[in-house]
Amino acid sequence: MVEIIDGKKEAKHLNEITKQHIEKLAKSGIVPGIAVIIVGHDQASERYVRMKDKKARSLGIYSIMKHFENDISETDLIKSINELNHDPKINGILVQLPLPSHINEQNIIQSIDPKKDVDGFHPLNIGKLFLNLNEQFPVACTPKGIMTLLAAYQVNLNGANVVVIGRSPIVGKPLLALLLNANASVTCLHSHSENITLHTKKADLVISAVGNANTLNDNHFKPGAYVIDAGQNLDINGKLVGDVSYDQNSKNIGFITPVPGGVGPMTIATLMQQTVEMCEWSHVE
Ligand SMILES: Nc1nc(=O)c2c([nH]1)NC[C@@H]1CN(c3ccc(C(=O)N[C@@H](CCC(=O)O)C(=O)O)cc3)C=[N+]21
Structure with missing residues (x-):
C-alpha cells in the first residue's frame, strides 16, 4: 500500500x-506585509494569486495586489517594484511568473x-543558497516547502541517493542546492537526460518537477522509494494532475505527495512563513 502524504x-x-509568529509581532505593533504583482489575465495565475492573498489576509498579514494589463x-x-522596495509596510514582493514576452x-x-525577494529568485539570494552561507536569506518557496515536508516525515537525507527531475530556476535548481546542503547525493535529470530509469531505480527519493502528466510510473522506482511530485498539469479532461501516475496498489512507491493536496499547499504556506520571517529579520538587524 502506498502512503499518500497529506500536504x-x-x-x-x-x-x-x-x-503564532504574527501574534508575537503584533504585541510590538508590527504587521508583516506582502505585495503580489500580476501582469495580464492568465486564469491559473489569477487563481494562484487570489489564493495567496486570501491566505495572507486570513493569517493577519497585510496583503496588497497590483494587477497590470x-x-x-x-x-x-520596475517603477512599481521600486515603490514597493521603499514601502516600509511591505516585507515581501512577489512578481507572479511567467511575464509577457x-x-x-x-x-x-x-x-x-x-x-524583500520573498520568492528567493534574485541572483544574490540564489548565490547565497548555493554557497550555503550561514546567514538569513529567502529561498524559493516550493523547494523550501518540500524540505519542510521531508523533515516532517523524518526522511533522512544524509548520504541518501536523491534524483531531481527538472532544472528550472524556481524548483529544480534551488532544490539541488538545498539537498546538497543537507548532504544528500544528488542527481539532476532533465530534457536531455538519457535512460531516466537507470537513475531513478537507484534513488531513495525521487522529486519530479517536470510539468508533464505521466512522466513517471511505479516501474521507475525501487521498492520503498519516496516520491515527491511537484508537477501541476491539466490532463485531457482538464483535471489537475502531477507528473507521476500511480494507484494505491503501486508496489514500489513507499510514499508519494498527491496532486492536488501535496506540494502545492506547502508552497503557499511557505510563502506565508517566509513573509513573516523576512519581517522578523528586518527588525533584528
Ligand atoms: N513568482 C512566482 N512564484 C511562485 O511561487 C509561482 C509563480 N510565480 N508562478 C506559478 C507557480 C505555480 N505555483 C503554485 C503554487 C501553489 C499551487 C497550489 O496550491 N496547488 C494546489 C491546487 C490549486 C488549485 O486548486 O488550483 C494543490 O496542488 O493542491 C500551485 C502552483 C506558484 N508559482
Missing part, C-alpha cells in the same frame, strides 16, 4: 506556527530589493 495537513500545521512596459513595472524576467527579478 494540506502539513500546510495547516505550518500556518498555525506562522500565526499585458501591455505594461518593463520600465513602468516583451518583458525581460531577469530585469524584473533583479529590480526587487534582495531583502
Whole structure:
C-alpha cells in the first residue's frame, strides 16, 4: 500500500506556527506585509494569486495586489517594484511568473530589493543558497516547502541517493542546492537526460518537477522509494494532475505527495512563513 502524504495537513500545521509568529509581532505593533504583482489575465495565475492573498489576509498579514494589463512596459513595472522596495509596510514582493514576452524576467527579478525577494529568485539570494552561507536569506518557496515536508516525515537525507527531475530556476535548481546542503547525493535529470530509469531505480527519493502528466510510473522506482511530485498539469479532461501516475496498489512507491493536496499547499504556506520571517529579520538587524 502506498502512503499518500497529506500536504494540506502539513500546510495547516505550518500556518498555525506562522500565526503564532504574527501574534508575537503584533504585541510590538508590527504587521508583516506582502505585495503580489500580476501582469495580464492568465486564469491559473489569477487563481494562484487570489489564493495567496486570501491566505495572507486570513493569517493577519497585510496583503496588497497590483494587477497590470499585458501591455505594461518593463520600465513602468520596475517603477512599481521600486515603490514597493521603499514601502516600509511591505516585507515581501512577489512578481507572479511567467511575464509577457516583451518583458525581460531577469530585469524584473533583479529590480526587487534582495531583502524583500520573498520568492528567493534574485541572483544574490540564489548565490547565497548555493554557497550555503550561514546567514538569513529567502529561498524559493516550493523547494523550501518540500524540505519542510521531508523533515516532517523524518526522511533522512544524509548520504541518501536523491534524483531531481527538472532544472528550472524556481524548483529544480534551488532544490539541488538545498539537498546538497543537507548532504544528500544528488542527481539532476532533465530534457536531455538519457535512460531516466537507470537513475531513478537507484534513488531513495525521487522529486519530479517536470510539468508533464505521466512522466513517471511505479516501474521507475525501487521498492520503498519516496516520491515527491511537484508537477501541476491539466490532463485531457482538464483535471489537475502531477507528473507521476500511480494507484494505491503501486508496489514500489513507499510514499508519494498527491496532486492536488501535496506540494502545492506547502508552497503557499511557505510563502506565508517566509513573509513573516523576512519581517522578523528586518527588525533584528
Ligand atoms: N513568482 C512566482 N512564484 C511562485 O511561487 C509561482 C509563480 N510565480 N508562478 C506559478 C507557480 C505555480 N505555483 C503554485 C503554487 C501553489 C499551487 C497550489 O496550491 N496547488 C494546489 C491546487 C490549486 C488549485 O486548486 O488550483 C494543490 O496542488 O493542491 C500551485 C502552483 C506558484 N508559482
